[in-house]
Amino acid sequence: MSASPFATILSTLTRQRGVRASLVVDESDGIVIESNLQIGQDGDRVAALAASLYRKARLSAGAARLGTATFMQLEAERGRICAAGHNDLVLVVVADPAANIGMIRVEMIKAAGALP
Amino acid sequence: MADDVRRWSDELARDPASLVFLPLGETLRRQGQLDLALKIAMRGLERHSHNTDAHDLLARIAVDRGELQRAFDEWDMVLRLTPGHLGALKGMAFVRFQQGNAAEAEEYLRQAAEQGGDAEVVAALTNLRSRGTRDAGRGTRDDRSDNHARPAAHVPRPADVPHPAANDPRALFADILGQEEQTALLLDDQGLVLAGIYMGEDGQDVAAEVGAELSGVTDAARRATKHLDIGEWRAIVLETEVAVVTMAPSAGDGLLVVAASKATPLGLVRRVLDRCLDRARQWLEGSQ
Amino acid sequence: MTITAVETWVEAPLRKFVEEARTVLGLLLHPSGQVVAQFGFARAVDVMSACALAAAIHASSGELGKQLEGKAFRGLHHPGRDRQLYLAEAATSRGAFIFLTVFDQESSFGLVRMYFDTFCKDLAAAAPPMSHQPEVVLEDRFEHELNRNLAALFGRG
Numbered sequence: 260m261s262a263s264p265f266a267t268i269l270s271t272l273t274r275q276r277g278v279r280a281s282l283v284v285d286e287s288d289g290i291v292i293e294s295n296l297q298i299g300q301d302g303d304r305v306a307a308l309a310a311s312l313y314r315k316a317r318l319s320a321g322a323a324r325l326g327t328a329t330f331m332q333l334e335a336e337r338g339r340i341c342a343a344g345h346n347d348l349v350l351v352v353v354a355d356p357a358a359n360i361g362m363i364r365v366e367m368i369k370a371a372g373a374l375p
Numbered sequence: 376m377a378d379d380v381r382r383w384s385d386e387l388a389r390d391p392a393s394l395v396f397l398p399l400g401e402t403l404r405r406q407g408q409l410d411l412a413l414k415i416a417m418r419g420l421e422r423h424s425h426n427t428d429a430h431d432l433l434a435r436i437a438v439d440r441g442e443l444q445r446a447f448d449e450w451d452m453v454l455r456l457t458p459g460h461l462g463a464l465k466g467m468a469f470v471r472f473q474q475g476n477a478a479e480a481e482e483y484l485r486q487a488a489e490q491g492g493d494a495e496v497v498a499a500l501t502n503l504r505s506r507g508t509r510d511a512g513r514g515t516r517d518d519r520s521d522n523h524a525r526p527a528a529h530v531p532r533p534a535d536v537p538h539p540a541a542n543d544p545r546a547l548f549a550d551i552l553g554q555e556e557q558t559a560l561l562l563d564d565q566g567l568v569l570a571g572i573y574m575g576e577d578g579q580d581v582a583a584e585v586g587a588e589l590s591g592v593t594d595a596a597r598r599a600t601k602h603l604d605i606g607e608w609r610a611i612v613l614e615t616e617v618a619v620v621t622m623a624p625s626a627g628d629g630l631l632v633v634a635a636s637k638a639t640p641l642g643l644v645r646r647v648l649d650r651c652l653d654r655a656r657q658w659l660e661g662s663q
Numbered sequence: 664m665t666i667t668a669v670e671t672w673v674e675a676p677l678r679k680f681v682e683e684a685r686t687v688l689g690l691l692l693h694p695s696g697q698v699v700a701q702f703g704f705a706r707a708v709d710v711m712s713a714c715a716l717a718a719a720i721h722a723s724s725g726e727l728g729k730q731l732e733g734k735a736f737r738g739l740h741h742p743g744r745d746r747q748l749y750l751a752e753a754a755t756s757r758g759a760f761i762f763l764t765v766f767d768q769e770s771s772f773g774l775v776r777m778y779f780d781t782f783c784k785d786l787a788a789a790a791p792p793m794s795h796q797p798e799v800v801l802e803d804r805f806e807h808e809l810n811r812n813l814a815a816l817f818g819r820g
Contacts, residue, residue: 289773
């Protein structure tokens with residue numbers, strides 16, 4: 260059985276230090292298309308909430324005439340959510356607060372550009 | 376009128392196929408109860424899909440709801456059912472005019488005039504012709520969130536920003552922002568501007584609009600952090616093709632927004648955000 | 664958003680769902696088609712129609728699931744152009760309920776499904792214990808029960 264087209268992308272992201280979960284999500288539905296999760300991560304929940312947040316941010320930035328969104332990061336006390344979209348797909352990463360966001364960001368922007 | 380509405384509602388409940396949905400829907404539309412009027416019209420159309428007046432009603436409701444293309448489509452159906460329908464021709468002319476397509480608007484008005492259109496039609500046609508606009512076939516694109524269709528994005532340059540007096544809240548962050556291509560806004564918990572300024576390309580202060588759009592993001596952020604159990608949110612960084620926007624919660628459930636050009640290093644934008652947050656906190660405490 | 668309920672214990676879980684999922688319409692009903700609670704509907708006749716349809720769809724899709732997999736499907740999702748529909752069952756100690764909700768761009772299927780899972784837990788936790796065996800609603804009483812519930816929901820009880 261051949262691997263999904265997103266397996267390599269997600270595997271590269273999850274290998275980054277501090278990454279707990281990486282997913283490819285349908286932006287409008289908030290449904291997981293492919294995921295690579297550590298134990299204890301609820302992929303469906305992450306997908307629904309992260310996609311909704313990214314979509315809201317993207318539309319708001321557009322309406323405020325700030326251009327097309329390329330990358331979003333939400334920092335919280337105990338974690339970070341990063342998202343990068345292309346067409347109707349969103350690449351989502353959940354990471355520890357201490358994760359190397361600079362590296363994760365670079366990998367995500369590169370990977371988002373490769374999404375169909 | 377309230378008695379009529381009640382009587383029509385009761386009759387419709389008794390007999391869902393009754394045509395009283397037409398006067399009921401129209402009355403509700405005139406009263407501004409557009410959601411209810413729409414429901415009534417849609418249900419009536421389910422049973423009377425070839426009723427001209429039903430499609431006409433739906434078109435008028437759609438106009439009131441700001442759904443111009445839908446209104447146009449419904450009037451188009453009216454014309455298919457009843458060729459030369461005067462109301463449909465006038466309606467379609469109105470929609471095309473609103474969409475900036477004067478040429479098509481004129482054509483529909485001309486057809487309406489031929490169908491025995493009233494003085495209103497003649498006046499509109501004369502007016503349109505005297506404007507001399509010749510927008511040949513410029514239709515409207517589907518208004519989905521396609522950012523490529525919007526005017527170029529814009530982060531204010533210092534030269535664009537007027538210089539309010541030092542005690543003016545609009546100048547609260549001026550010394551922190553300096554001459555860099557960036558701007559800051561402090562919003563309250565309703566998304567209304569408390570301090571800061573944001574100049575649009577046309578030189579108008581668009582802080583209120585920008586603030587309102589961006590403040591909606593924090594609701595989604597709160598929801599996400601709550602349900603993923605990652606604690607309170609601290610900041611959002613959003614990168615676009617031309618800008619970096621950072622947002623952070625401020626005192627009193629407000630929101631601080633800093634927007635900078637894409638060329639600004641991310642680390643620097645975060646530092647500006649932190650400094651603006653401190654300034655906002657001191658200012659809010661001082662104003663209590 | 665106004666929520667009206669025939670059985671008051673369902674209100675709190677339903678209100679929480681509405682506030683979080685931000686859906687447009689919702690119905691909670693018995694599998695027989697009797698309405699238990701609603702939000703977003705303007706008229707009793709709409710509730711009645713929606714309940715009848717929801718019960719029928721739930722019954723037939725349940726049978727389909729059993730034919731395919733030996734058990735009923737978890738839920739049903741219909742994406743429309745501007746609005747979408749989600750229909751699923753919620754189990755409690757007082758029996759199963761059918762939940763139907765309609766949402767638009769303000770929400771998403773992923774969010775609705777996520778909040779529905781929470782709603783099921785909240786509903787099960789809120790269900791008061793049965794003090795007696797549930798009545799079997801006979802056909803000749805069905806109409807009476809339905810009308811009574813609709814009157815309660817629309818303030819004419």
